[in-house]
Amino acid sequence: MKKIGDLYQSGDWKGEKHVPVIHAPEKVKKGEVIEVNLNIGEEIPHPNTQEHYIAWIKLYFHPEGSNFPVEIGSYTFNSHGEYDIYTEPYVTARFKVEKSGTLYATSYCNIHGLWENSLELVVED
Amino acid sequence: MKKIGDLYQSGDWKGEKHVPVIHAPEKVKKGEVIEVNLNIGEEIPHPNTQEHYIAWIKLYFHPEGSNFPVEIGSYTFNSHGEYDIYTEPYVTARFKVEKSGTLYATSYCNIHGLWENSLELVVED
Amino acid sequence: MKKIGDLYQSGDWKGEKHVPVIHAPEKVKKGEVIEVNLNIGEEIPHPNTQEHYIAWIKLYFHPEGSNFPVEIGSYTFNSHGEYDIYTEPYVTARFKVEKSGTLYATSYCNIHGLWENSLELVVED
Amino acid sequence: MKKIGDLYQSGDWKGEKHVPVIHAPEKVKKGEVIEVNLNIGEEIPHPNTQEHYIAWIKLYFHPEGSNFPVEIGSYTFNSHGEYDIYTEPYVTARFKVEKSGTLYATSYCNIHGLWENSLELVVED
Ligand SMILES: [Fe+3]
Ligand SMILES: [Fe+3]
Ligand SMILES: [Fe+3]
Ligand SMILES: [Fe+3]
Numbered sequence: 001m002k003k004i005g006d007l008y009q010s011g012d013w014k015g016e017k018h019v020p021v022i023h024a025p026e027k028v029k030k031g032e033v034i035e036v037n038l039n040i041g042e043e044i045p046h047p048n049t050q051e052h053y054i055a056w057i058k059l060y061f062h063p064e065g066s067n068f069p070v071e072i073g074s075y076t077f078n079s080h081g082e083y084d085i086y087t088e089p090y091v092t093a094r095f096k097v098e099k100s101g102t103l104y105a106t107s108y109c110n111i112h113g114l115w116e117n118s119l120e121l122v123v124e125d
Numbered sequence: 126m127k128k129i130g131d132l133y134q135s136g137d138w139k140g141e142k143h144v145p146v147i148h149a150p151e152k153v154k155k156g157e158v159i160e161v162n163l164n165i166g167e168e169i170p171h172p173n174t175q176e177h178y179i180a181w182i183k184l185y186f187h188p189e190g191s192n193f194p195v196e197i198g199s200y201t202f203n204s205h206g207e208y209d210i211y212t213e214p215y216v217t218a219r220f221k222v223e224k225s226g227t228l229y230a231t232s233y234c235n236i237h238g239l240w241e242n243s244l245e246l247v248v249e250d
Numbered sequence: 251m252k253k254i255g256d257l258y259q260s261g262d263w264k265g266e267k268h269v270p271v272i273h274a275p276e277k278v279k280k281g282e283v284i285e286v287n288l289n290i291g292e293e294i295p296h297p298n299t300q301e302h303y304i305a306w307i308k309l310y311f312h313p314e315g316s317n318f319p320v321e322i323g324s325y326t327f328n329s330h331g332e333y334d335i336y337t338e339p340y341v342t343a344r345f346k347v348e349k350s351g352t353l354y355a356t357s358y359c360n361i362h363g364l365w366e367n368s369l370e371l372v373v374e375d
Numbered sequence: 376m377k378k379i380g381d382l383y384q385s386g387d388w389k390g391e392k393h394v395p396v397i398h399a400p401e402k403v404k405k406g407e408v409i410e411v412n413l414n415i416g417e418e419i420p421h422p423n424t425q426e427h428y429i430a431w432i433k434l435y436f437h438p439e440g441s442n443f444p445v446e447i448g449s450y451t452f453n454s455h456g457e458y459d460i461y462t463e464p465y466v467t468a469r470f471k472v473e474k475s476g477t478l479y480a481t482s483y484c485n486i487h488g489l490w491e492n493s494l495e496l497v498v499e500d
Contacts, residue, residue: 002493004479005380007437007444033213050300055328055446062382063208068488069382070210071203071430076326078196078305082360083188084223085195088158092217098209104379110332113443118377127368129354130255132312132319175425180321180453187257193363194257196305201451203430207485229254235457238318243252283463313458320460321453328446333438334473335445338408342467348459 008106008116017044018112020057020105022119030123033094038075038105040089046109053080054089055108061121063101099123133231133241142169143237145182145230147244155248158219163200163230165214171234178205179214180233186246188226224248258356258366267294268362270307270355272369280373283344288325288355290339296359303330304339305358311371313351349373383481383491392419393487395432395480397494405498408469413450413480415464421484428455429464430483436496438476474498 013019023037040046040054047053056076062069072095077087089107100123107115138144148162165171165179172178181201187194197220202212214232225248232240263269273287290296290304297303306326312319322345327337339357350373357365388394398412415421415429422428431451437444447470452462464482475498482490 001385002437002477002479003380003383003385004435004444004481004491004493005378005383007435007479008378008380010376010378060379060382061204061210062377063210066208068208068486069379070207070485070488071483072210072212073203073216074201075216076199078198078360079186079220082195083191083193085186085188085197086221087197088219088221090219091198091200094213094215095204096211096213102377104377104382106379108446110328110445111443113445116379118379126260127312127352127354128255128258128260129310129319129356129366129368130253130258132310132354133253133255135251135253185254185257187252193361194254195360195363196358203485227252229252229257231254233321235320235453236318238320241254243254311454311460313460316458318458320457322460322462323453323466324451325466326449328448329436329470332445333441333443335436335438335447336471337447338469338471340469341448341450344463344465345454346461346463 008114010116014043017041017046018109018115020107020115020117022103022105022117024103024119024121027122027124030098030125031096033096035092035094037092040107048080048086050081052111055110057089057091057105057107059093060104061097061101063099069104097123133239135241139168142166142171143234143240145232145240145242147228147230147242149228149244149246152247152249155223155250156221158221160217160219162217165232173205173211175206177236180235182214182216182230182232184218185229186222186226188224194229222248258364260366264293267291267296268359268365270357270365270367272353272355272367274353274369274371277372277374280348280375281346283346285342285344287342290357298330298336300331302361305360307339307341307355307357309343310354311347311351313349319354347373383489385491389418392416392421393484393490395482395490395492397478397480397492399478399494399496402497402499405473405500406471408471410467410469412467415482423455423461425456427486430485432464432466432480432482434468435479436472436476438474444479472498
C-alpha cells in the first residue's frame, strides 16, 4: 500500500521555505505552561496569494515511552488576498505536558503539498 | 427561521470565563503585519478536561465599507488530558490589512456552546 | 458591541446560491443513526475557483429544552483548481440524538462571507 | 530527524477498527463528479465516548505524474456524548479530477493516534 509518510517532505527551514519552523524552550518544568511558535517562511518567505499559499500547520506531541502521538492543535490560515487581507502562516500556541518527548509540526502548501519538522522537548521534574 | 446569531453569547471577559479575549494594537499602519492574541480564561480560567473544554477560536475581520467579513484563521485546541497533555485555549496570530474595521472572535465550549467578542481596529496610512 | 449574528446571511436556497441546503429525515427514532446531507448550490451552482469558493460548512444541533447548541461536525472543502482538482461543497454526515431539536448549518464563502440555514428535527420514542 | 510518517499506522480495516475505510468507484470519467465515502469502524465499531473517539478524517488525492498530493477535504467529528449527541466517524464527499491517481485517507483517534489508508482511482477519458 502507498504510504502518506512518503509524501511528507522536509529539510532545513533556513534553506527550504516550506519547512515548518518550531521554536520551543529547550527545557521546561513538568506541568508548566509551554509556549511554542510555529511558522512558515521565517528565513525565506513563502508566497501568499489566492493561487499559492500555506493552508495550515498542525502540532503533535509524542511523549517518550508512549506508542501514540497526541494532536495539540490545528491552525488554518484562511485569507490570501480577499479584500487585501493576508493571513500570515504564523501561530504561537500554549500547552502543558508531564514528560519529555518529540514535537512534530506538519503543514500544507496548496501547490507543494505536505511538509514536516520535529523537535525534542526535555521536561524536568 | 431560527438564527444562529441568537445562540452566540457574550459579556465582559473579566467576569465571564467563556468570552474570547482579543488583544490587538489600538492603531496599526496600513499593510503592516499585525499581531493579535486570542484566548479564553485570561481572568477566570475555564475547565480543561475530557468532559468540558474549549474546542476552538475563530478570527474574522470586517473591513469598514465592505458588505462581508473575511475569515483570518481557525484554531482548534485538541488535547484535554490525553496522556496528561493539555492544550491551552490560547493563540497568537498574524495578518495584514489595508483598511480599518472590526475584528470578531468566536469560540466554542463543548458544554456551554458558542461565544463571541469584537474589537475595532484602526488602520492609518 | 457589534455582533457576529448580524453578519450571517440567509434566504431560500432555491433562489440564493450561498444558502446551505440541509436534507434530513422529517422524523427519526430516538438513538437511531441519522443521515444528513449538507451542500451549497444544489439548485444554483456557486463558483468553484481559486479566487471564489465555498470554504466550509459546519453543522450544529440544538436540543429542545437545552440552553446550548452542540457542534456535530465541521467540513472544509480544500481544493479549488489545484492540478485540476475541485472539491464540491457537499457532505453527508451521520449522528445520533435522543431529543427533538433544531439543526443549524453555517457556511463561508471566501468572497461573500457567512451564511446559515436551520431545520427542525423531530425525534420519536 | 524523527518522521511523522513513522507514526501513521495501517492495516486491514476488516480486522483493525481504526483504519479509515475508503469506498470509491473503481473507474470514473474525466471531470465527472466522484462520490467517496470515508468512515471508521464499518466492520468493527470504534468507541465513541468523551474519553475515546475518532476526531477527524482527511482526504488527499495524488494525481499520477504529480510531485505533490492535494488535500480534498478535512472532516471533524465533534460530539461524543454531550447532551447524548454522538457524531459518527462517517462522511460522504464529492469532488472532480482529471487524471488517475491515489486517494489517501488519514485519521486520528485521541487515544490511538494517526491512521491511514489509500486506494487507486482510475480516470478514463
Ligand atoms: Fe508552496
Ligand atoms: Fe464551558
Ligand atoms: Fe460567493
Ligand atoms: Fe482508538
